Amino acid sequence: MQVSYFWIGLMVILLLLDLWVLNSVWRSDNSTGSKAGWTALVAVLPFAGLAIWAIAGPRGITKGPSSPEHSKG
Incomplete structure (x- = not known):
């Protein structure tokens, strides 16, 4: 059975979205x-x-930059 590029691309997008979710959850x-x-829910399913x-997930970031030097644009 040959796996098409479509399914590989879809799985890569799903992996990137899951990593983004985990980053959001832990922050x-x-x-x-x-x-x-x-984390367990996203890893298992x-x-x-x-x-x-x-x-229904958590929202909000705990802290911003730790020093004024990091917050310069």
């Missing part, structure tokens, strides 16, 4: 247990975990 203000739960996170 949120939620507890470590909640973060671990979201990548597509369903992504969809569930989009509806």
Whole structure:
């Protein structure tokens, strides 16, 4: 059975989206247990975990840059 480039591209996009979700989860203000739960959900069920996170996942970033030097544009 030959795997087409379409399916390979789709899986790469799904992997990148899941990594983005995990980054967002671990930068949120939620507890470590909640973060671990979201991580497990996304790792075990990548597509369903992504969809569930989009509806009910944690939002918000904990902290911005740590010094004024990093916040210069």
